[in-house]
Amino acid sequence: MFFISDDSKKKRYTDKAISLLTPNTKRYQITVDNGLSLRVLPSGIKSWVVRIPHKGSISDISIGHWPDINRREAAQKARQLRRQYDLVPPRGYTFNDAYALWKSLKKGEIVSYRSERLRLEKYVLPKLRLKQIDQITAPMIINLLKPIELTGKRATMKRCLMRTKEIFDLAVCAGYVHHNPINGLSRLFKPPKKKPRPSIPWQSLPEVLSVMEEKAPKRIKHIFLLSLYSMLRPGEVAKLRWDWIENNTLTIPAEEMKMRRVHRVPLTAFATDLLREIKSDTKHKRSVFIFPGQKSYNHVNSQTLTNYMRSQDFFKDRLVPHGLRSIARSWLADQGISYEIAESCLAHVVGDSVSRAYQRSDFLEARKEVMEQWSSFIRACAQSSQENDENPDLSANPTD
Structure with missing residues (x-):
């Protein structure tokens, strides 16, 4: 014989409450949920039992012991069992x-x-x-x-x-x-229509730099130029820290990169000068972030540059921050830079898992030379844009 606790229908039994149940000289049973009970034997063994009324009789089916099966797992097993007999099941996992x-x-x-x-x-x-x-x-x-x-x-x-x-x-x-x-x-469902993010040919970069120089606040211009130079994604640029810079190399930890791989960006004289200017202009001199947010302990919002460009008619449907990577990648291709080095500049993963297991170089030395060329091109575009502003009839080609 066994008895059912008078409080069983009122008390909600959790695993902690069940662990506190002590055995009696006779076995007893408590109702844990609708159709689910826990039988406590004098030996201390606690067994889960599901009550099934079927064809005029009642059967108690054992589904395992606690704590091998916890309360939530037992409720789910009881739910599945009672559903087989079209009975109201107890609540299980949601x-x-x-x-x-x-x-x-x-x-x-x-x-x-x-x-x-x-x-x-x-x-x-x-x-x-x-x-x-x-x-x-x-x-x-x-x-x-x-x-x-x-x-x-x-x-x-x-x-x-x-x-x-x-x-x-x-x-x-x-x-x-x-x-x-x-x-x-x-x-x-119909697959989503894939639409490349707006970008422009790299040959139009002087015009873009001219607009940024004329209209953009200095902070926006700094974010734009470092994004353009580094070829990083907007979210990665926003999180950049000063202590990641050492020996003319910016090293971004794996957890901050999209592909979860450490990425190194060689810093040329152009980049070093830009970073020095950014440092001198920031109002949060002690912030660890290159681009601090409103508070020095936060970084700038990753959508800051995006929101500015959206607000300008010149950029509408023509260029977004991510499109700067497209400008850089197209320029790299047209300069004859090898595929692997160009993709490494953008922190893309190249090759299948087998080839990556053997090829672990990030082409840093080769990319140093590439970044020097890229810096020279950006400087030439900036100079060209200034000359065009001073003399609208002068058509300078930054690639000559």
């Missing part, structure tokens, strides 16, 4: 549980973690957060994502679907659910 698992694994591992998290919390979590994960179906996800696609945000829809699929894949691995219900769902 989508939010799987999302929490995704966050714990992805934070710090993917560069776009913050934007991916915010996107999920805006478009996916409001509808799915509290739903039992084994009740979420493919039609439910389709109905959730279709309105996003209809607004023309195909790239957003694609990212939401990709990350939601990842969340379900992790839920399957963790035993929250038996299968991923949205495998293959991407075939039902």
